[in-house]
Amino acid sequence: DQQVKQNSPSLSVQEGRISILNCDYTNSMFDYFLWYKKYPAEGPTFLISISSIKDKNEDGRFTVFLNKSAKHLSLHIVPSQPGDSAVYFCAARKLSGGSNYKLTFGKGTLLTVNP
Amino acid sequence: KAGVTQTPRYLIKTRGQQVTLSCSPISGHRSVSWYQQTPGQGLQFLFEYFSETQRNKGNFPGRFSGRQFSNSRSEMNVSTLELGDSALYLCASSAMGLAGHEQFFGPGTRLTVL
Numbered sequence: 001d002q003q004v005k006q007n008s009p010s011l012s013v014q015e016g017r018i019s020i021l022n023c024d025y026t027n028s029m030f031d032y033f034l035w036y037k038k039y040p041a042e043g044p045t046f047l048i049s050i051s052s053i054k055d056k057n058e059d060g061r062f063t064v065f066l067n068k069s070a071k072h073l074s075l076h077i078v079p080s081q082p083g084d085s086a087v088y089f090c091a092a093r094k095l096s097g098g099s100n101y102k103l104t105f106g107k108g109t110l111l112t113v114n115p
Numbered sequence: 116k117a118g119v120t121q122t123p124r125y126l127i128k129t130r131g132q133q134v135t136l137s138c139s140p141i142s143g144h145r146s147v148s149w150y151q152q153t154p155g156q157g158l159q160f161l162f163e164y165f166s167e168t169q170r171n172k173g174n175f176p177g178r179f180s181g182r183q184f185s186n187s188r189s190e191m192n193v194s195t196l197e198l199g200d201s202a203l204y205l206c207a208s209s210a211m212g213l214a215g216h217e218q219f220f221g222p223g224t225r226l227t228v229l
Contacts, residue, residue: 006157036220043119043205043220044158089158100163100171103218105150107157 003027004092006106014114019077021109023090026071030092030104035064035075038087038108047088048075080113087111117142119208119221127227133194136224140187140208147189148218149181152203161204164189193226201228 005024013019023033031052036044050057050064050073057064063076077084087108096102120139128134140147148171149161160173164183183189187208193200203225207218 041222043207043222045220046217049217091158096171102160102163102171102173103148104160105158107155 002107003030004090004104004106006088006090006109008109009107010110010112012112012114013080015082016079019075019080019084019111019113021075021077021088021090021111023073023075023106024071025073025092027092027094027104028071029094031095032093033064033066033073034091034093034103035062036089036091036105037084038089044089077111080111082113082115085111085113119206119219121204121206121221121224123224124222125225125227127229128196129229130196130198132196133192134196134226136191136193136204136206136226138189138191138206138208138221140189140206141219144208144210144219145187146209146211147183147187148207148209149189149191150205150207151175152205152223153201158205161191196228198228201226 003026034049035047037047038044048059048062048064050066066073087110089108090106091103093101122137146165148163150158152158163171167183178194181191203223205223207220209218
C-alpha cells in the first residue's frame, strides 16, 4: 500500500526554467510533509518542509505547496540550476503509537536540469 | 560538527549469511532511524531507536533487527540474507526524533547479496 506516491520517475528541464515535482498521498493522518534531495553516493539531505495546517512554504528558490483537499503537494524550484540535478524524495510524517512518529517516503523523482 | 557516519560503505555477502551494519550519529543526537532504499520501493522505514530503546518499527521480517548503545551509536543486523536484501541501507540521526522532523542522513551502506 503506497501511501506516498511520486508518479513521475523522472523530469527533465532547462536551466533557468521552473521545475515542478509532484507528490500525492492517501493518508489524511499525515501532519507534516518534507522534501529531501539525494545525490548519487550520498545520503538524502533535507530541503524544505510544510505543516499540514499551511498551504505554502518558501525558502529561496524552493517553494512547497500543499493542497489538503486533493491530498497533493508539489515542490517548485525557480530558477532551476544544473546543480539541482538529483533524486527528490517526498516524505510524510504521522504519529505511530503514543508520541512516536514515522516517516513514509515516496519512490523519488530524478530531476535533470540541462545547461 | 562531524556528520552521520556509516560503516562499512560497501559489503558483499552470500545468501544465508548474516551482516551487521554500523551507524554513528551526529554528536548529541539521541535518535537513530534506519531505512532501506531499493530502486523499486524507494526509502522504506526499518526502525527507530531513541536512548537505547526501539520506539518504532516498519514492516520488515524479524530477520532485520537493531540496537542502540549508550553513546547513541546504532547497529543493524540482518540474518539469513536473501537476494532481495540487496539495497542501500541508510541511517539518519536527529536530536529528538521525528517529532522534530529534521533528520540528517549518512551516506549509506551498499549491501550486495549474491
